[in-house]
Amino acid sequence: MLEGNGRFINRPTKTGKKFYDKHFIYIPTKVARDSSFPFNLKDIIKVRIDKKHNRLIIEKLEQHPLNEKKKSV
8 A cells, every 4th residue: 555644643751850742653554564665664764844845755864874974983
């Protein structure tokens, strides 16, 4: 299945005496299990906003930026 309805939610989390927002996007199981779904668990992703077209773009990063820094040290 290449299309389904997900949900954007906030789950506030208490750390010490403060609450912090944690935002999640739920992807329907049938979409995530499709053979053409582009992400695997633990993939590092880039999230950006396209204001012109009013959409959120999520892309897989080929290499994690922190790993690149570690290699050059």
